[in-house]
Amino acid sequence: MAVELREITPANFDECIRLSVSETQSGYVATNLMSIAQSKVYPTLNVRAVYDGEEMVGFVMYGFDPDENKYSLIRLMVDVSKQGKGYGRQATMRVIEDLRNNEACEAVYLSYVPGNTEAEKLYESIGFERTGETDDASGEIVMRYSIR
Secondary structure, eight states: OOEEEEEOOTTTHHHHHHOOOOGGGTTTSOOHHHHHHHHHHSTTEEEEEEEETTEEEEEEEEEEETTTTEEEEEEEEEOGGGTTSSHHHHHHHHHHHHHHTSTTOOEEEEEEOTTOHHHHHHHHHHTOEEEEEEOTTTOOEEEEEEOO
């Protein structure tokens, strides 16, 4: 598996917005279309398609979150047909590698919906730790990965 993060372009836009999660996961993550739109309003956020070779398997949104004043992995999704194959883990590691190259980034934050045990297990296995905080607006559980 050679997972890469690639820019969203006119050539891959339609494919990216057609990716989806299972019905049971749909309440846990915004659509890729919504994320791409948000990245235009918040230009410090990066949106990338997750590829395995030449096949698009998922999507991420990450970068400096001006509302929170920290670097965050804001969205991660793997298409329903590709789940359970390690793509989420590899995509998260690529995001961490990219943010590690930014000297201003000392940690990567994320949050997940309570009850999303798959996300919780994935992030804990990578090294994210609960901060003890919850997002005031959404009630999501906040986690942190130390880079420096």
